[in-house]
Amino acid sequence: MGMNDTPSGERVHIGFFGCRNAGKSSVVNAVTGQDLSIVSATKGTTTDPVYKAMELLPLGPVEIIDTPGFDDVGALGEERVRRTKKVLNKTDIAVVVIDAAVGKSQADEDVLRLIREKNLPCLVVYNKADLVPQHAAPAGSEIYVSALQDDGIRELKERLARLKPEEAAAPIVSDLIQGGDFVILVVPIDTAAPKGRLILPQQQTIREIIDNDCAAIVVKEYELRHTLDVLGQKPALVITDSQVFAKVSADTPPDIRLTSFSILMARHKGLLENAVRGVTAIEKLKDGDTVLIAEGCTHHRQCDDIGTVKIPRWLRNYTQKDIQIETSSGRDFPDDLSEYAMVIHCGGCMLNGREVQYRMKCAADQGVPITNYGIAIAYMQGILKRSLSVFPHLQEIIV
Known part of the structure; x- marks a missing residue:
């Protein structure tokens, strides 16, 4: 992942829910403009949640999630429904797709109740509108579309954009520094990271430092003391990988603020x-x-x-x-x-x-x-x- 790529954790997650054969996968494919999900007249074609990270205008970077039918049956079907329910825990915007020719089912009511309990922004999409030309006027949170004829899809995307949650996440580091500061990042070479790459929190922190007109000085744990000696100026902050916390604390003078990537990420995600x-x-x-x-x-x-x-x-x-x-x-x-x-x-x-x-x-x-x-x-x-x-x-x- 490059420093200009939006990681999955920072994307708006849009989950598509509904009954088997309501046309969820067809709507997903129409919205994304890609053959993301397999489409078939056979019930239960989507057997596991399907994830796709992409840019979706006018929303921006999103993660699209197509889910199995919420009305699946049998022991295997119950497991698929359980997995679908877990998708709700990471969904920022919920889309419930209903077959317009069939109408709202009890399974649709069940998923809508769960969505309300989780206080999720939601849009109800009646698909296959071409089969019911004389449909009732949609309510404010409803829309009629035809994925087959690409009818209403543009309006659907615009409606999704209006449901985008307000930015609520705390910054990683930008409020702890000011323009002209320099920050030392202690980055041991993590053997779990792909060769030639920094791990994601390090990339994100560096990018946020640079975006705030500050300088990021990146060193390995054994270079910190020498770097502090030769700088001739106190850094605004030292941020370390948690695995070398003890050594970095010993090498950082007590009048220099010290924290870790993990602590900063805990605040960023609301866990701190x-x-x-x-x-x-x-x-x-x-x-x-x-x-x-x-x-x-x-x-x-x-x-x-x-x-x-x-x-x-x-x-x-x-x-x-x-x-x-x-x-x-x-x-x-x-x-x-x-x-x-x-x-x-x-x-x-x-x-x-x-x-x-x-x-x-x-x-x-x-x-x-x-x-x-x-x-x-x-x-x-x-x-x-x-x-x-x-x-x-x-x-x-x-x-």
């Missing part, structure tokens, strides 16, 4: 305060407790992987307890968290804000503390208060 409050659950862990370590992305596991190797090792060394570890990655975040003593989540750079908020709410509703990688690592290494110096109101949470 909950994560700071949740991290003290580490003190209550006891023998036999199970901790869920959750990642929003999937990648090839390296021999010293942070989620499956380093954090479990640091946890056991810090607590001196026999702690059990379970992991989840990508979209496979469990609905039932009751068996876990706490959740330690990654920075969430590959998840949109709505999905991170959903996961946080799942934990809160079930009384399970949740924190994130950077906060947990800083806490166990005794440097969390310092790492939160850029957010002083949160320092008081940590006793």
Whole structure:
């Protein structure tokens, strides 16, 4: 991914829902102008959610999600419906496609109820309008289209653009710096990243620094002390990868603000305060407790992987307890968290804000503390208060 590409987690997620054979996939293909989904008269052709990142005018960068029919049946159908419901947790705009010749079904009513419960912007699309020329006038949140004849599709896209949520995400770093500042980014070469690339939070942070007329100085962990010595000027901020927190803290003078990419991403995704409050659950862990370590992305596991190797090792060394570890990655975040003593989540750079908020709410509703990688690592290494110096109101949470 290049620095000018919009990552999935920053795109507007548009989910298409409805019954089998309502024409969801046909509408998706008409909206995108691509053969994104297979179209067939056979019920249940779409068996898994289909994702497509693209530019959709006049909306901009979006992630289109085509889902299986909400009225699917049988054991396999129930699993498909369950997966479709999970798509709602990451959806920013919901589109419910209804066969205009058939009308609204109970399954359509069910999905609309779930959408209302989640307070999602929604548009009801009556497809196959060419089959019912004498249809009733649509309500304000409804539209009639014919995907087959490409009728009403332009208006549909314009209506979707008007439903785009207001920007609510906190910045990554722009409000912590001002024009002319320079920021040092400590970036160990992550073996889990593709060769020749920085990982996504590093790219995003660099881009935001540059966009705010500041200078980004990128060094490896063993170059930090020398860089500070030769600069002759104090940086506005040092941002480090959490895996080298201890060394970077030791090498950074106490009068220089220090934080991590993971902490900045936690704020950007709306998790930070909950994560700071949740991290003290580490003190209550006891023998036999199970901790869920959750990642929003999937990648090839390296021999010293942070989620499956380093954090479990640091946890056991810090607590001196026999702690059990379970992991989840990508979209496979469990609905039932009751068996876990706490959740330690990654920075969430590959998840949109709505999905991170959903996961946080799942934990809160079930009384399970949740924190994130950077906060947990800083806490166990005794440097969390310092790492939160850029957010002083949160320092008081940590006793």
